[in-house]
Amino acid sequence: GDSVTQMEGPVTLSEEAFLTINCTYTATGYPSLFWYVQYPGEGLQLLLKATKADDKGSNKGFEATYRKETTSFHLEKGSVQVSDSAVYFCALSPDRGSTLGRLYFGRGTQLTVWP
């Protein structure tokens, strides 16, 4: 069945360091892929998305490229800030030929950035 696998956390970085959070997926057809972010005490917010192979989603300095050949959607940021400290979730919406119904999330990766 459809699923998402994220790298285990927590991830701890110094300010201005480079960030990569790995995400791989298993799906039939052509899924859409998302990254959501959860700040302490809040619900999840959409960070970026990509709906077809080779698409690059970007927002707030974060980027992720939909790689069908490696079934991956890794999240990257060139220079993290303390305010980026949060939990990051990779998510998958199955085949674009279908409607939004089931949405599959990874287990989340806790990021802590120190000044």
Added chain:
Amino acid sequence: EAQVTQNPRYLITVTGKKLTVTCSQNMNHEYMSWYRQDPGLGLRQIYYSMNVEVTDKGDVPEGYKVSRKEKRNFPLILESPSPNQTSLYFCASSPSTGYNSPLHFGNGTRLTVT
């Protein structure tokens, strides 16, 4: 302000005592869904609704009920709560049922069942 509102934010109850967690959105969204978040397991979908009077099971529907009588409301009902339902619950909505439509989340309800 456009938002998804859940109530209560915190709830402590005892095994077997029926409870309802309310969820309301003011954005006229068609799609609504409930998730539970547990350490090491991420978010798991409980139920979702594509429109009024249309609901369907997610990954972990056992022990839960939902209803969608109006577009804006999507309550989560636990008829006989058990300790394994202690969790952080999130309601979410989406403007459409399109495959790439983003979710808008509430701030969560932390439930403890003793």
